Amino acid sequence: MEMCVCSVLLLCVCVYVVVQLIRFFVADADFTLLWAAAMGKSAETALRRKVVWITGASSGIGEELAYQLAAVGARLVLSARRENELHRVRRKCLEMSSLEDNDILVLPLDLLDRSTHQEKTDAVLQHFSKIDVLVNNGGRSQRSLFLDTHIDVFGGLMELNYLGTVSITQHVLQHMIHHGDGVIATVSSIVGLMGAPLSTGYAASKHALQGFFNSLRTELADYPNITISTICPGPVVSQIVHNAFCEEVDKPLSNVGDQSHKMSTKRCVGLILAGLSNRVKEMWIAQQPFLLFFYLWQYTPTLAWYITDLFGRKRVQNFKAGMDADATYFTKSKPKAS
Numbered sequence: 001m002e003m004c005v006c007s008v009l010l011l012c013v014c015v016y017v018v019v020q021l022i023r024f025f026v027a028d029a030d031f032t033l034l035w036a037a038a039m040g041k042s043a044e045t046a047l048r049r050k051v052v053w054i055t056g057a058s059s060g061i062g063e064e065l066a067y068q069l070a071a072v073g074a075r076l077v078l079s080a081r082r083e084n085e086l087h088r089v090r091r092k093c094l095e096m097s098s099l100e101d102n103d104i105l106v107l108p109l110d111l112l113d114r115s116t117h118q119e120k121t122d123a124v125l126q127h128f129s130k131i132d133v134l135v136n137n138g139g140r141s142q143r144s145l146f147l148d149t150h151i152d153v154f155g156g157l158m159e160l161n162y163l164g165t166v167s168i169t170q171h172v173l174q175h176m177i178h179h180g181d182g183v184i185a186t187v188s189s190i191v192g193l194m195g196a197p198l199s200t201g202y203a204a205s206k207h208a209l210q211g212f213f214n215s216l217r218t219e220l221a222d223y224p225n226i227t228i229s230t231i232c233p234g235p236v237v238s239q240i241v242h243n244a245f246c247e248e249v250d251k252p253l254s255n256v257g258d259q260s261h262k263m264s265t266k267r268c269v270g271l272i273l274a275g276l277s278n279r280v281k282e283m284w285i286a287q288q289p290f291l292l293f294f295y296l297w298q299y300t301p302t303l304a305w306y307i308t309d310l311f312g313r314k315r316v317q318n319f320k321a322g323m324d325a326d327a328t329y330f331t332k333s334k335p336k337a338s
């Protein structure tokens with residue numbers, strides 16, 4: 001009889017472990033975020049009529065955020081440098097939602113021009129009287145080997161991804177402290193937590209954001225209704241590779257390659273909305289095997305360094321051979337003829 005009970009228990013444990021492994025194998029976000037998406041507040045409930053300011057709203061993740069937020073009835077401030085693109089996004093938001101003209105403000109903004117950030121914040125407050133959510137999303141990536149890269153590229157990445165974000169945050173946070181409520185969500189990256197070759201400066205700028213916001217969150221412990229949230233996506237379909245810094249500040253990337261193997265922008269943003277709605281403090285969003293890397297870097301760094309070196313070596317070899325650095329991890333692309 002005792003043997004029988006033990007066997008049943010062992011079977012249950014085995015089934016549980018197998019089920020969890022299958023869940024992990026098909027997961028595309030950390031379990032806290034997936035739980036929030038399945039069981040938490042819906043975006044309609046949490047974000048309807050909220051004022052959400054998105055930087056980098058003219059393409060990629062920021063553009064898709066605008067559409068999904070419009071669909072749930074959030075009021076929007078759309079910022080980036082290209083005003084015509086922002087108006088295109090605004091028109092589409094109005095077409096697909098019940099929002100009215102006044103509910104979407106197009107506010108051109110250069111994150112590098114920090115002297116304008118106070119007046120831009122004032123313009124939002126003048127229009128909407130409040131800011132409920134700031135999504136720090138604008139930014140650029142990098143594709144170049146460290147030794148071939150001009151030092152100004154490292155400066156440019158820090159100025160844009162780190163200092164530009166910190167500057168906007170400082171102005172908006174003053175208002176949120178006064179108001180006693182708000183969410184500051186920042187799109188960091190998987191490389192805000194781990195390292196990646198060809199992205200030394202980009203990873204540094206995202207690590208800087210992680211350190212900054214982790215510290216700020218604790219500094220704001222006396223303001224429990226202000227949430228600091230960092231969003232860490234793995235590879236997602238967008239214009240990020242087209243816009244990446246290379247060896248020189250003004251040099252465009254020569255080989256963008258096929259980006260379609262990446263996570264869809266729609267799915268990534270759907271998960272971000274679940275995180276924002278439930279005030280999740282850190283979101284890991286990536287398909288496998290990238291999701292596994294988050295866990296390895298967090299819990300078993302020595303193993304993570306070993307595996308990252310294996311993949312990283314291939315990435316560098318591909319890059320040096322003139323191939324797209326990402327796509328050829330899992331597909332057999334031929335080198336492009338020069």
Ligand SMILES: NC(=O)c1ccc[n+]([C@@H]2O[C@H](COP(=O)([O-])OP(=O)(O)OC[C@H]3O[C@@H](n4cnc5c(N)ncnc54)[C@H](OP(=O)(O)O)[C@@H]3O)[C@@H](O)[C@H]2O)c1
Nearest residue numbers: 056058059060061080081082111138139235236238239240
């Ligand atoms: N896609 C991915 O695989 C991935 C993965 C992890 C993290 N991320 C992060 O996600 C965020 C959004 O990137 P994305 O993938 O959506 O790339 P994207 O399509 O290139 O979008 C970048 C956005 O940033 C804006 N931007 C660039 N420079 C700016 C400046 N000086 N001032 C204001 N806005 C500026 C761009 O607009 P304008 O050119 O009109 O200014 C654009 O709207 C970035 O922070 C990126 O690091 C992306």
